[in-house]
Structure formats: structure tokens, C-alpha cells
Amino acid sequence: MEAATRGCQCHALRAQDERYKRLGEIIAQYAGQPGALIPVLHHAQEVFGYLPHDVQVLVAEGLDVPLSEVDGVITFYSLFTSEPRGKYKIGICLGTACYVKGAAAVLEELKKQVGVDIGKTSADGLFTLEVTRCVGACGLAPVMTIGDDVYGRLTPEDVAGILDKYIQAEKNGKA
């Protein structure tokens, strides 16, 4: 592990970071067990919100699994992510009904407003833009979800106002 962290200050910073302490505990709990990688990655992602490269290295070293395999598993399963996620996940439905009702135009507006492409997170860390399949609310098409909230019968014009609610809430510390 020394080699992996040489030249950066991560080690000192990690010592003060509760999340790395927790990660150490998780790894210790599973180390030596067959099939430990996926549960450890699960827990690690719960702790960190995503699986950054240094966490991947710690998991690889801690479980004695090649880093290439850790990376292979993370990229294989869509539930794992190696990129930070925003506070709110925006899911724009591109299922058949929503698509026919103009979801593509809403998506374009979302990209513009949030300022990122599909799968990416806004610079302020507030939103992650994702595309979903049918959410079962076809009567409200086109539909998007933000966190647990559902918005229906959308037009591109609605997007800015909806996003602003979250931005304002964040500013007022209500979120």
C-alpha cells in the first residue's frame, strides 16, 4: 500500500476521515472470504457514495484481488459507479410512451440546464443526470424523477423552474 500512496497526502487525510476508517472495518470483516469483492464494493459505495480509484486500490489490496478485477466488476455491474453522484438523481424516462410524447426534447433541455451529459454530475455536485426505462407512470408521459419526486406531462419549458426549486432549497439549507 505504501507504494500506491507514495507522493500524495491521501494517507494523512485518510487517517482523519471516518469513511476510510469504516472502509477498513468492512474490508477486515470480509477479508479471506470467497466472493467478498461484491459485498465489499456494495458497502464501500454506501459509505462513499461512489467508488473512487483510491478506494478501489484499498479494496484490491485489502482483499488481495487484482485491481484489474475490481475495475472489471465495477464496470460490469451498472449499480456500481466510479464517479461521484449528485445529491439528486434526475431520471428522465425514455420508455416508449415518454419518448413518443417528447421526452427527447426534455432531455436536451435538462442537459442544457444541468450542464452535463447523460451519466454525469453537475459541477456543484447537486444533480446527476440519468436516463431510465419505463417508471410505470405512462399516463403522465413524459415523466422524470428527481430523487423520490415524480414530475409528469413535462415540456422543455418546465425544466428550469423545477430544477430551481432544488437549487433554492439547497441555498436556504432546507434540503
Place this chain on the structure above:
Amino acid sequence: MVLVKKNAHLMPLVGTRTNEQKGAKEMVTLTIDGQKVTVPANSTVLEAAEAAGIHIPTLCYLKDVSQTGSCRVCVVEIGGRLQASCVFPVSEGMEVKTNTPLVRESRRTTVELMLSNHPQDCLTCLRNQNCELQKLSHELNIREVRFEGARSSFPLDTSSPAIARDPNKCILCRRCISVCSEIQGVNILAARERGFETVVSPAWQEQLANTACTNCGQCVLVCPVGALVEKDDTEKVWKALADPDTHVVVQTAPAVRVTLGEEFGLEPGTIVTGKMVTALRRLGFDAVFDTDFTADLTIIEEANELLQRLENGGKLPMITSCSPGWIKFIEHQFPAYLDHLSTCKSPQQMFGALAKTYYPEKAGLDPGKIVTVSIMPCTAKKFEAERPEMQSSGYQDVDIVLTVREFARMIKEAGIDFINLADGEYDAPMGISTGAGVIFGATGGVMEAALRTAYEVVTEESLDKLDFTEVRGLEGIKEASVNLNGTVLKVAVAHGLGNARKLMELIQQGKAEYHFIEIMACPGGCIGGGGQPIPTNTDIRRQRMAGIYAADKDMPLRKSHENPAIKVLYDEFLREPLGEKSHELLHTHYVPRLKYSEVEHPEAKEETKRGTAS
């Protein structure tokens, strides 16, 4: 000469699936295409078919390396269903059909689908005429690709000086992953993403040059297509040869003389030293020298270094440093143990340093006009030549490194009828060598050569038996002990980086009671090197090894310290082993490297920022 102990760990060279190891003696009888065949009960259907003389085409399957059953080319009909014969176990009374309309159609469709996402650039591909996919399409009589679909579009990875990756040609057979992880234990390559996005690559899509890849090239040897190839440097050599102002010097590694013939249809292990020398002259090299000369020199320096360490309480065990794949491996994986390495440069680099100092001095040439080319069994030698430490002559000591495959391409391009060439002789002085130099080409050879010299230096007695057979052969780790005037010298030999790791772990745990260890990165040593002809497999390695020991037997001199040209080199130039000149030109140092990617990661930076903010 007393061998007091021989205690060889029986470790298989590669794989774990041979019948002997499964231990089963039980036999079963099955029917394949109406033919009764009796095979061990633990056989696969593919093995049973082979025993019955029935050919089943395969693609991802590679004996001793990879048996994943993923490509579905080897399907056969069993009980009306298609099964992958390379992994399907035989059973008593089983009925197998290998040539039915269903089987033919399935195999063909499988390969057609692969072709639909494969660049159709066979004519300009490095593997043209030696490609398993090409051969298979021909065998299956595929005359058109019916499916026009999406094509993968991944960036080429040309970051490494040794190996080039073209993921667009990859057919995802995963043989390279098997060899990189299971045999070499380096674990650089793995499959990432899924479905159509699947790509075999280092973690995080890192470029090879930024990883702990050792450049051993074993992945290149097993790649069925042109997705993993050597970096082709033939143009650089043509250019140097065409330049009237340069004096182009070539060296040929020990293992090349028993493998080059394969590129021209000869049996593995055929000794073609004389033809090779003639071919090099025909190509226009100004001097044709032999790496065996500096292999002998390495032995003098290394044996003296070992004796010095033994006398002065130096770091033990001392480990050989000839194999550049092994050097990069230890630098990444065990950076705290670099002082175990002999400081001797590899024979290639000793040659380079002398070819631009001693040789021009003797021949009255301008060292600045000399271009040194190496013909190597190795891809990692390309990386070694470019190391910043390797400029002790004041120039880059070795300018261009060619693998055996590249060299063969040059011979073919020049229209040389290799098979019918008359034998030529190396030039003096750097072409004069002994049998001890030749055996560097096989695992255990450096050890044996060193023992031949160390024994005579220490005991001042003549060796009556030159063959140290205990350190020969394809066992993964070999051990021997030699009595040197009452001191018992314990030695070990490992080949293949997976075996090297096992030895290093013993050293880490303080359990390695050896004085001297030889490690070669490639299974079998240089005769199994990543720059050797394709295919290279266990049987072929064995044949090449026999060629190496035959070449040793043929040499009038078989001990490095008896090489007359080496004696002159010390008298005229170096003065003494481990002397000032030797240290300047023939010895080197090593660099601790990171186990994981050497580039900084944005995430790590981000973490730092966040940590600071909180």
C-alpha cells in the same frame, strides 16, 4: 563436483488441468461420429475427439493456458444439444456428433458474428497468414459476412515501447487475461464493461505504459489475432542500414538461434546460427556479433559479484538481472527488495555499452556513427534499451531492438532464401563465445553457466561434469546445492513471473535459504520469450530447450572464463572484474516503481481537496 541436495518443488509450468494431476485412472468409452473411443474419465469431449483423430475447430481454447468455453466455436452435438467440447466432460456411453448441419451452421454463425465486429484489414495486419481467426474463417468456408452491424471503436494503445494494443481487433477470447493473471501473476489485463462495450484492458482503461505491465509479451504469444502485437521497429533498422554514414552493429541473443528457423518452416529447436549470421550480412549489417559474448562477460562479473557478496556479507540471496520483464516486475511488485538484484546489466546492455566504447576504440571507428541493433526473443528488451540508465557509453547503448518475428519479416522482405543459406561465422572479437553463453537462452542456463565458472574460480579445480541437470527443465521452481570447497552454495531457479512471485514471497517471509537465484520472466526462459515465433507452447518450448543444450554441447569451449576474447577484453580494456570500468559500463541500478498506475488520478485530487475543506 558434489551435488549434496536436490529438492525440486514440483510445480507445473502452466495450467492445472492435465490428466495426470487430476489423478483419475478410470476410463470411459464414448462414441464420436460413430467411432468408439476410450479415454480417461476426466477428459473433455475435445480431448476425446483429438484422441480419436477428429479435428474440432477451437478459438478461445488454448491448451495449458485457457479453457473458458466462451467463444462457442468448438460446439458439438450431444443428445441433440450444442455443447462447448473444450469444457464438456465425457461420460460412459455418450454419443457425440461433431459434423452435423446444426454444428456447422452454429460454428459458422459464431465466427461470422465475430467477423461482423472485426476490422477486415487482414492484408495489412501484422498477423496476416498467422491469425487463428483468419484460419478459422477459411476452415469453416466462410465466404461472406452476412451481418453488417455496429463496430467497436476503441483508441489504440501505443504507449508501451514493447507492446501495441488494438482492442478493435480483439475477439474477447480472454487468453491474454489467463496468461497475464494465472501464469504470470501480473494481473494487468482484464475484461471491463459488458456486452458490446466489453474491452480487454488494464484497470481504468489505463495505457499499458502507465501500468505495472512487465512487457513480457506472453499475451502477444497467445493472442489469436492482431489485438496484441510487438511494436514493429523494422523500419528504423532499414533506415539505419540504408544510411552510408552509419556503422550498423548487430547482436543476436542466445535463444534466437534455436527458434528463428520456425519462421521458415523448420522444426522448433533447429539450430540455425550459421544461416542467421549469413542472413544478417546479406541484410547489410557492418558487423555481426553475438550476445553470447556478453553473456560470458555477465558470468564473469556476476560470479565475482556473488563471491564478493558471500565473502563480505553482502545482500543474499543475490538474484539474476538478465531478464528485463523480471526487473520491471520486481521494481513494481517488490520495490523494497531491489538490493537483492545483481547490479550486472543484462548481456544485451553490456553489449551495447561495449559496442560504443571498446569496439570503436579497437576498430578505429567514431562511436557516434555506430548504430546497435539487437535481435531478441523478447519484447521487454525494447523497454530495457530505452531505460535512462542504459546510456553509459555516452549514447543510447542499444539503439533498436527487434524480436525474432520482426527479424524474420525483414529476411522475407529482403527476399533471402533463408533455408538454403550457407553458414556464416560471427565477427571477432564480440562474436566469440562459449556454450555457457548459449544456455542463457533456457531457464536454469544462467545459473548453470555461473556455477561452471564459480566452481572453478573457488575450488581452482577443473569441473569433471559440466551439466548441472538439476537446474534444467520446465519445473516451475528448481533447487540445487553445490559444494564449493566446503561451502555449500544453495541455489534456486524460477521461470514465469507467477513462480518468481512465489520465490519472492519466501524471501519476504525470511524462508528462502538460498545464496543465488536465477529468475526469468517467461515460462521456459528466453526460448519461451514474448518475442519468439507464434505459436509458442509447452511442447515447442521443450523442443527449443533441447536445441539450446545441443548447441552448448557443440561448442569447443563451454565455460565463460575460458572465452579467449573475454580474456583479451579484460587485459586490454576492463582490467579486472568489478573494476572501475566494469562499474561504469557493465553495472546498473534499479528504480522502485508504483504497483498501480503512475499517473495522478483526478479522484485522488478531489479527495484531497474535500479533505482539506472539511
